[in-house]
Amino acid sequence: MKLTKNIMTLVITSAMMMPFSACQKEQRENPLLQESALPYGAPDFSQIKTEDYLPAFEAAIEQRREGIKKITESADSATFENTILAYEESGRLLDRVSRVFFSIVEADKTPEIGEIEKKVQPMLTDLENEIAFNMSLFERIKKVYDNEYESLQGEEKKLTEEIYKEFVRNGALLPENKMARMKEINMRISELQQQWGDQLPAATNDAVVWVDKKEDLAGLSEADIAQCQKDAESRGSKAPYAIVIVNTTQQAILASLDNRELRKKVFESSIHRADGTNNHNTFAIVSEMAKLRAEKAEIMGFPTYAAYSLDNTMAKTPENVYAFLKNLIAQYTPKADAETKAIEAFAHDASLTSNPLPLTSSLEPYDRFYYSAKMKKEKLNISEDEVKPYFNVDSVLINGVFYAANRVYGLSFKERTDIPTYHPDMKVFEVIDKDGKTKALFYTDYFRRPTKRGGAWMDNFIEQSNYWNQMPIVFNVCNSAKAPEGKPSLLTWDEVTTMFHEFGHALHSILSNCKYQKLAGTNVARDFVEMPSQFNESFASIPEIFDNYARHCETGEAMPADLKERMLNSINFHSAYALGENLAATCLDLAWHMLSSKEVPSAEDAAKFETEALRKIGLLNNQIPPRYSTSYFNHVWGGGYAAGYYSYLWTEVLAVNIADVFAQRGALNPQTGQDMRDKILSRGNTGDLMQMFTDFTGMQQPDATGLLKARGL
Missing domain, CATH: 1.10.1370.40 (Neurolysin; domain 3)
Incomplete structure (x- = not known):
């Protein structure tokens, strides 16, 4: 509650x-x-x-x-x-x-x-x-x-x-005896989530890969090597360099590391961080929590926790979610297979000058990012190192995220250095509406540290309420690397879109205009709450917005037209992977929550259950593992997304439909932005969510056909 x-x-x-x-x-x-x-x-x-x-x-x-x-x-x-x-x-x-x-x-x-x-x-x-x-x-x-x-x-x-x-x-x-059992379940789930919240960050921090020699980091840019040195220093200097593991299965650094053994070590440190292979094992927590959730659902008269959880969402039933997912899987699978075959063929081709380290054995999951990046460089003449200097975190925020919000919604932002924060890396901005009145305060906390959990998120210190005359005070948290002193902090494209994504959540709260805080801002169903954030990602690649923030960290010059064209054309390169890892994680979440309390596997059988669940749904793919494996799936076991991770794909459909409306009317049309404010972003949970979608788009139902097209598939 x-x-x-x-x-x-x-x-x-x-x-x-x-x-x-x-x-x-x-x-x-x-x-x-x-x-x-x-x-x-x-x-x-x-x-x-x-x-x-x-x-x-x-x-x-x-x-x-x-x-x-x-x-x-x-x-x-x-x-x-x-x-x-x-x-x-x-x-x-x-x-x-x-x-x-x-x-x-x-x-x-x-x-x-x-x-x-x-x-x-x-x-x-x-x-x-x-x-x-x-x-x-x-x-x-x-x-x-x-x-x-x-x-x-x-x-x-x-x-x-x-x-x-x-x-x-x-x-x-419920009758009194069942109430008593529900109290016990609630207390134990709370205890287990506490244990999860302690164990997973510790496991992720302990999964750091220590590197003794600089030559083992061949393939990384000097900036990335300096970052590894800084990460080692901040974690006790057990070796001169450290590769920090982020929350997802795949690690972006694998796209650059020439050393295959080190790539393998990094990947295995990631995927085995909490499954008992090393010093941490969360499977006991997972098994007990899944069993308790299933029992809770049964007490409430539902066959599974998924049925109980989805009863209060737009999707309504697990059957509706599975129908949606199976349709995507059917369309995705041949494209993923073709993508894998193309990468594998490239990886084994010793005749290519763009592939100086051809594979002599089978392609492994820790090879995929590496050879995909090489292939991308050959086919599209683009690499991450070439574009990162244009993605300075400060420019992305001020000239990208804030600029888009100004052009579309009329908001402006004034930094406040007089308001204290909980960490020196944070910044505070006063959000001013187009009528000149202050609309909100917005805090940023973008850099990773050992005391911060993985991932990115948005929340409020204070939620908006007209009844209590409360202005929203909102914050975004990310986990990007902070550059060594005197160097600019640069982002990957994925981190750029993450900043836009989390600010989409922030806008949902900043633009809220509700009487009661319980109904305000992001207090909506899980399979609607991700829509404003997914939609806001679309602004990152709109040419006018992109030109405004993609500026060289040293010269301030805009990204050259040729590089910009290659960059934007490359966004969806090998995009089957991103969809596949999301689908696999989504189906894992549902598999755990479609069990009765008697069917939940023991901690010892949890890894086997994961494998079988992916096999049954057609997503057991060595090359495309789940974005989050069971043992470190924080959304599900530590957050509020149990039986709800599907919402990212579900709301992406809504977001694509809304982006199409913006594109038709002019992507930066202020009137369209005002309509979005009036009909969706300001309304929180004050009305029927599907009706809000209809009011803005004119569509009676979302159209999923555009999702694969938007992903370049």
Whole structure:
């Protein structure tokens, strides 16, 4: 159950009960328990200390309990105002504390923060169970839903519906014995996710590949070698160079490494990081969590967790998702096979000057990126090293991401150096709308560090609400390499599109114009929430936007026309791989969540189950492994995407359809941007999501035929 926020000031009065001598010393107020004095209520990280979090949670949880108690003990008949709205109000402080704390857990998790998390998670799960199965509270909510729902209008009606259905989905209608078991399941899942959150980052950090000699890094640019040296220094200098493993199976560095044995070592360090091959094994967590999720679904009357989870989405059923996926797999498979054969033929061709290290054995997954890059260089005369100098992270942000938002939505951005952050690498921007009024604050945290989990994401410190006069305070987090001091930080094309992607999520929150925060911004179904982000990626390659940010890191010159043409033509080169790794991960997620509680394999059989699941669906492919294997699939076991990873492909269809509308009307047409704001981005979850899509595109249903075409397939 989602926790909500409260900006009420809580005054600490314990000093009144202390001896006079203690009172003489001024008592420090916990900054998390009072309204921030910073502009727009931004969290004051200059004042927040690690020791503030636990007492802040304790106070905020108590306030939440008091708010619930006030609702349930009311002698007045249940109404929207004294029950639904009061329920939302009761959690505002706890939501504020939680948002700040868990942003640190994800992005800068020191051992001290990890210890606090271990104490806080059980407290929150206890509270969530307590609220979810509070029958006095639910009876009042149900009375409002039964008696007042039909007469309510707009967001009041939608808020009532969402809260009522949330309680029902959490088991409020269950008999007492089943409620008790649900509480146990919820607590254990919380504990397992805590374990996952500790173990996976440790496994990924320990998977680093140490390199003793510079010559072993042959093929890398001097900038990349310097980065390996910096990464080694930041991780204890066990060797002069270190290759850091990122969250996905394949590692971008494999496209450049000439040393085949080192490529193999890097790939195997990645794919075996948490499967027991080394010092970490998450399969016990996976097996138990899958079993508990399946049991939870069965208690709720569903055959599988996938059926339970998808009941609250656009897709509705696993059958609909599988129909969608199987259609894609059928179209994708011959293209993937042809792509693999072409790369393998190139890799074995010793006559090509562009292939100075031809293979004398079979093509392996750690070879694919390497020979694909060589093939790309020969056929399209383009390489990553040639274009990276034009993708300076600062230019991509200011001249690309922000420029597109200005041209399409009328937003402008002013850096604020007076607002403190939780890490020195962060930047803060005031987002100003076309009417000159401040719309939001936006924080960036783009560089990787050992205390940050892998991947990229968006979230809020404060969510938008017109009712509470709350402006959104939004942040994006990525994991790009920060260059050594004095050098520009350069991005791959994939990292460029990731920045645009995460800012698409940010726009969904920044442009939100909703009365209630529970309905605002990105609080929509999983298979809709990825649409604005996937759509926003399309701006990265629009010529006017591209020309504005693709500038040489030293000269500031725009990318030459010839190089630009080759670069844009190469975007979809060998794109079957990207689709295949996504399909494989998606089907793995569903396979785990289409099991009954009795069918879930043991930890010892988890790897075998993965292999068989991929074989059955037709995606067991040595050359194209899943983007995330089971043992490090954070979206599914650590995040909120259980039985929902399909949403990336599902929403890509929506995004392609919307991009087609923009292309037809003019990609940077401000009126089209305004329509997108009015009909989708500003509306959060205040209406039917499919109707929002229809209102903007004019289409009654999404058209999936354009997806493969958009990917160059």
